[in-house]
Each structure stands twice: as C-alpha cells, then as structure tokens.
Amino acid sequence: xxxxxxxxxxxxxxxxxxxxxxxxxxxxxxxxxxxxxxxxxxxxxxxxxxxxxxxxxxxxxxxxxxxxxxxxxxxxxxxxxxxxxxxxxxxxxxxxxxxxxxxxxxxxxxxxxxxxxxxxxxxxxxxxxxxxxxxxxxxxxxxxxxxxxxxxxxxxxxxxxxxxxxxxxxxxxxxxxxxxxxxxxxxxxxxxxxxxxxxxxxxxxxxxxxxxxxxxxxxxxxxxxxxxxxxxxxxxxxxxxxxxxxxxxxxxxxxxxxxxxxxxxxxxxxxxxxxxxxxxxxxxxxxxxxxxxxx
Amino acid sequence: xxxxxxxxxxxxxxxxxxxxxxxxxxxxxxxxxxxxxxxxxxxxxxxxxxxxxxxxxxxxxxxxxxxxxxxxxxxxxxxxxxxxxxxxxxxxxxxxxxxxxxxxxxxxxxxxxxxxxxxxxxxxxxxxxxxxxxxxxxxxxxxxxxxxxxxxxxxxxxxxxxxxxxxxxxxxxxxxxxxxxxxxxxxxxxxxxxxxxxxxxxxxxxxxxxxxxxxxxxxxxxxxxxxxxxxxxxxxxxxxxxxxxxxxxxxxxxxxxxxxxxxxxxxxxxxxxxxxxxxxx
Numbered sequence: 256x257x258x259x260x261x262x263x264x265x266x267x268x269x270x271x272x273x274x275x276x277x278x279x280x281x282x283x284x285x286x287x288x289x290x291x292x293x294x295x296x297x298x299x300x301x302x303x304x305x306x307x308x309x310x311x312x313x314x315x316x317x318x319x320x321x322x323x324x325x326x327x328x329x330x331x332x333x334x335x336x337x338x339x340x341x342x343x344x345x346x347x348x349x350x351x352x353x354x355x356x357x358x359x360x361x362x363x364x365x366x367x368x369x370x371x372x373x374x375x376x377x378x379x380x381x382x383x384x385x386x387x388x389x390x391x392x393x394x395x396x397x398x399x400x401x402x403x404x405x406x407x408x409x410x411x412x413x414x415x416x417x418x419x420x421x422x423x424x425x426x427x428x429x430x431x432x433x434x435x436x437x438x439x440x441x442x443x444x445x446x447x448x449x450x451x452x453x454x455x456x457x458x459x460x461x462x463x464x465x466x467x468x469x470x471x472x473x474x475x476x477x478x479x480x481x482x483x484x485x486x487x488x489x490x491x492x493x494x495x496x497x498x499x500x501x502x503x504x505x506x507x508x509x510x511x512x513x514x515x516x517x518x519x520x521x522x523x524x525x526x527x528x529x530x531x532x533x534x535x536x537x538x539x540x541x542x543x544x545x546x547x548x549x550x
Numbered sequence: 551x552x553x554x555x556x557x558x559x560x561x562x563x564x565x566x567x568x569x570x571x572x573x574x575x576x577x578x579x580x581x582x583x584x585x586x587x588x589x590x591x592x593x594x595x596x597x598x599x600x601x602x603x604x605x606x607x608x609x610x611x612x613x614x615x616x617x618x619x620x621x622x623x624x625x626x627x628x629x630x631x632x633x634x635x636x637x638x639x640x641x642x643x644x645x646x647x648x649x650x651x652x653x654x655x656x657x658x659x660x661x662x663x664x665x666x667x668x669x670x671x672x673x674x675x676x677x678x679x680x681x682x683x684x685x686x687x688x689x690x691x692x693x694x695x696x697x698x699x700x701x702x703x704x705x706x707x708x709x710x711x712x713x714x715x716x717x718x719x720x721x722x723x724x725x726x727x728x729x730x731x732x733x734x735x736x737x738x739x740x741x742x743x744x745x746x747x748x749x750x751x752x753x754x755x756x757x758x759x760x761x762x763x764x765x766x767x768x769x770x771x772x773x774x775x776x777x778x779x780x781x782x783x784x785x786x787x788x789x790x791x792x793x794x795x796x797x798x799x800x801x802x803x804x805x806x807x808x809x810x811x812x813x814x815x816x817x818x819x820x821x822x823x824x825x826x827x828x829x830x831x
Contacts, residue, residue: 270651288681370814372765374782524677
C-alpha cells in the first residue's frame, strides 16, 4: 500500500516535469547568461574587444550619475504613483461598497483602463496632453490654468507620466479593494456600532486591519510592475525632454539596444534584480505576518 | 416627529444626488480618454484638431481605410493573434497537467511555485531579454514568430499553472479517486472527468493569457524587426511615420483597444483573481 502510494506520487511528478523543464530552460538559462554577461566588457559593435573584466561594470554603474538618476526617477515614479493609486482605489472602493442601482455596470466599466495595453494608453494620453489641441489643456482652461506643454517640459514630463500610470492602475486597485471589502464579515461592524464606535474608529480599527493583507498584495504587485515600467516612456517621451523621464528600465534598454553595451546593461539589470528581490521578500514577509498564506 | 422624518428624507435625497454625481465624475475620468480616442478615430483630420473640440460631426472611416492600406496592418494583427494563440495553447498543454498534479499533491509544494512565479515577475525584462536577443541572433530566431512565442511562455506558463491549480483545487479529490476505483487510469480520470469540469476556468485562463500576450510590448520591440512585428510595436513605429496624424493614431489605438474591452468584459469575474494570482477573489 505504502509502495503504491509512492509510485503514484512519482507518477504525478511526470505531470509536472514538462512544465518545470521548460520553465527552467527559459528562465534559469537567461538568468545565468545575464550574470556571466555582466562580468564582461561586451559591446556588440566591437566584437573584437569582448573580454572578461570582473566586477568593473558594477563599479562603473555606481559611479555613473545617469544610473543613479534613473534609479531615483524609478523610485519616485513607483512610490508616488503606486501610493496615489492605492489611496484613490481604496477611497473609490469604500464609496461604492454599498447597494445601489447600477453597481454592476459601474464595476464593469471600471475594468476598462486596467485592461488596455500600456502602449494604447500611452498613445491616448500623448494626444490628450498635446499643447494646442489636447483635451487636458482644454479642460484645464475652464479652471483658468494656462496652456502647458505637459510632455515637453522637464518639470512636468515625469509627473505627466505618473498621472497616466495613475489613470490606468487606479481601476485595478479599486477592483481588488472592492473585492476585499466585500469579503469582510459584517458582524464586527455591527457590534462596534452598538458599542458606540464612530465611523472613523470602525475604519481605523476594523476596516484597515481586515484590508491590510489585500492592500499589501496590491501594493506588492503594483510596485513590481511599476519598477518595470517601460512602455509609457517609450511611447510618450522617449526618455526626454533631456533625460527627465529616463527611468531605470528605459535606461537599461537604451544602454543595450541603442549603445549596444550588453555587458554594462546586464550589470544594471542584475543590480535592479537584487534590489527588487530584497524589497519584495520584505513585502512578502510582512504579508505572511499578516496571516495571508496566499502569496 | 414628522418634521424629523422630513429632514431625514431630504438628507438622504441629497446624499444620493451627491453619490451619483461622484460616480458620474469618476466614470467620466476613467472612460473619457477611451471614448475620446474612439470619437477622434472617426473624425476627419481637420475635425480632430479643431479647438474647441467638435462633439457632433459626420463619422468617417477614412482613418481606418488609410491605416489598413498604407501599412500591412492586417499582417501585424495576424502576427499578434498567432503569437498570442500559440503561446497560450502551448502554456495550456504544458501547464494544465502540472497544475492538476500540484493541486492533488500534498500541500506545501505549492509554495515553491508561487515564489517562482513571483521571481519571474520581479526580474527586469532586460535581464531576461539580453540572453534571448543574443541567442536568437545566433540561431536565427530573431524576428520570428516562434521566437517571440517561446519568450511569452515566460509569463504565460507560470500563470496557467498557478491559476489552473486554483480551479482544480475547487474540485474535490474524491471525484478522481472514485473514477480510479471504477478502473479509470489517472490520465483518463484527469482528461475525461476532471478537465471538462474546469471548462470555464480554462476559457478564462486562455483569455487572460491572450490579453497579456496582446498587450506585451518590451519583448516584442526588442526581438522583432519587421517580419514578426506585433500590433503594439507596429503602432509605435507608426508614430514616427505619421507624426501628428491624430485620426490615424486614434484609429490604430482603437484597433488595439476594442478586442481588449470585449474580452475584458467576458472575463471580468475572473479578472481580480487572475491579476492578483488568486490572492484576492
């Protein structure tokens, strides 16, 4: 009997094996190759000069102001964008977490921004931000705001990208928060009301603790994706004006595919991977502490 | 008492008016850009630029005609569809049995998988793409549909495994055991009894895979030239060609968006679970 069970579970491994082998091939192989590449002076345009240089690329990265600036922009983009998305999403979810006519339709319509390709979103907002005939300037003119070249200005370009990201991903935060809110049991709230708790108190001591795991999941997923953000920069500003919207991933892309410094680009990617693994493992740890075993 | 009731009723009425106004504003904010793009796509070039904007106009399809005739737009669409469909199919073939087995094995092994999925998402795409770029140029897979299809497995395969496991978890183990007592092999039980029960899950999972493949841009822009170019890449090179031909840009954006919106509505029930890897349902 025991033997049969063992045989059975060994057979089950056969179901998993193909998927695991393919996954290992397509993810572990590039990981190792990237690690190796990062130790080389590797320029596609000068194949005769490819040579092993140890950790030199990493040293150069840390003394390169462009690298640091890209890192700062990414941190700014991520923290600013994601926190606003989360707060806005949560607020809208709390507003809509009640019975009302049309709730189903509103919820369905709210999925539209998050389902769109970032490429399409970038295209749409590039047009909306236009100086002469863009809708952003048109609507703001009602409020007495003078015309502005949102994407052509060093001081507003990155903010405009963040605003676009917020437009797209607030809907995601909203949907997840609403799903979370609907899963909260009602009894503690009734008990609290009977005990005389006011709205703020029941939000602070009931809603927030109940929602903490959900908020952390959304936060983690949004941070991961936001750090990787590339499409919007590529389509809306191409890193400019100046270098004002050159975020990390775009910077690495340029290093690799515009200047063909493959080795250098790999070392940047390795640094970001290490930084991100560290950040995410911290977030996952706090998730587990919160009793959420799903991530 | 009556007075009290009346103020209460008025208060409620005001609250609902404020509430629906807020909803109107929120929906307006999230939907206006999309509606505006679709409207602009059926305007003539001069109407698209008119300030103040024209809200009433005679619709025209000239922008659509011109994007499909000036460029091989249809080919780019077909590339996107084929790459997405093949990658999804392959991910399902490889991933569903794995998901089934993980769901039936003793718990605890799922943890490694979820960590793995997270780690494939954490790595910046450049880390993954550079080795593929070099390899594909060597072995002739650069700018080939097959090449991109394989790379898309990086996100589609872990996704299928994880999401399908959630669907299998909902089917009681006793069902396959009963089938096997009746003389079915494990494979038969899986293929002819358990798998058909997850039909709607399979459908939702494939649609979500198709959507992420359709939206993918970074891998496509680095691994394709012209032959295997996908729709998002075609649209960006389009910006360089047309400059500010807004009507055509909007038509192109609309072509990308419409299928997404349609399929998005179809899978809306699974969207939250799918995009949070089942962490929130």
